[in-house]
Amino acid sequence: MSLEAMVKAVERWIGTAEPNEIQAWYRQRNGSLYNGNFAWCDATITLAAVEAGEYDAVCFGTDFAYTVAHAARFKAAGQWTAMTNGIKASGIRRGDIVFFDWAGTSEIGKIDHVGIVTGVSADYKYVYTVEGNTLNVCARRVRVVQDIAGFGRPKYKPAPRPATSSGSSGSKRPQVSLKALVQAFKVDAPKKGTPVSYAPTKYVEQALVAEKLLAAQYADGHAGTATRSAYALLQHRYGYSGKDADGMPGKASLTRLGKAHGFDVVA
Known part of the structure; x- marks a missing residue:
């Protein structure tokens, strides 16, 4: 699996409203504490990581519903970047797990929300994301630097290489x-x-x-x-x-x- 597998796994849930399969899946794994219509943005990231085969890279082998704990785990692993120097200087990129504080700080303890980065605008003004539980659905969003507290960078597995033939009559890529x-x-x-x-x-x-x-x-x-x-x-x-x-x-x-x-x- 790979970074692209993780992005596609999150994108699979675009359009999902609540209550939903993501919440049911997380509840089944983590118990009655998650009964009802709990906040499921990080549960979306957790489920996608499992589906993509990147659970260890993204979640460090732990299910996350609490965004503060997830960001703190990235920091403990030395894989956290606070959004203090702007989008371009931070190096945020596709596949990063991005955390938001609507109050505009970069403090992990004040994080409100999480998603995955799908791209950055050419002028570095915007970060494109997919997020679960954003206005009660999973959707694509466009974010500005003031929204972003920081991001974690998973150590994804390298993308699989396409099989090649060593013979002279072997097939070639189109x-x-x-x-x-x-x-x-x-x-x-x-x-x-x-x-x-x-x-x-x-x-x-x-x-x-x-x-x-x-x-x-x-x-x-x-x-x-x-x-x-x-x-x-x-x-x-x-x-x-x-x-x-x-x-x-x-x-x-x-x-x-x-x-x-x-x-x-x-x-």
């Missing part, structure tokens, strides 16, 4: 030309049955489907408006904004997507 893909996005042929301008576009669309950003019906090789909209959402997830998140593929974002979903990017 390749996607950035130049040809950008041209395909500009052509924009959305109608089914019309010629596909660049066949490897489908690899990108299938990756966007796997990221739950594009409906499977649109992964037909045509770089239509749905595909471009989905790619813009991906760019926002990766922390881009403005012209860097207009839905037109760029080398950095496409390479990152390819690494996660089994294709290589060429010029």
Whole structure:
């Protein structure tokens, strides 16, 4: 498993309201103290860590519902960064477990809430997150530095490497030309049955489907408006904004997507 597995495990619960399976799961493990509609933001992180195979990295082998205790555990392990020097200087990044104090302090004892970082804006003004129990649902949020008390950085397992063949006839990873893909996005042929301008576009669309950003019906090789909209959402997830998140593929974002979903990017 890996950092990406952890992010996807939290994202799986987006849209979940209360009462919910997360609370029921946590109650079953931890007893009647958690009867009723208890605050479940950290229970979401705990469940996701179990599902992602990152329970030891994220939770140190302990279930957490109390955010203060969870942040203190990161600090005890030497894996805590207080948000005292701004978003850019702190180095906060995708996969970090981010803790919030609505009063604007960086004191662990005053922490109110927790989520996981999915990206940071290119201008370092915003941190993108997924959080359980935010306005009573699990949802994506955009946070500013004043909200953030600090973050813990789990020691995630490295991402698994794709299997390769040592023989000369072994299979190769698919390749996607950035130049040809950008041209395909500009052509924009959305109608089914019309010629596909660049066949490897489908690899990108299938990756966007796997990221739950594009409906499977649109992964037909045509770089239509749905595909471009989905790619813009991906760019926002990766922390881009403005012209860097207009839905037109760029080398950095496409390479990152390819690494996660089994294709290589060429010029």
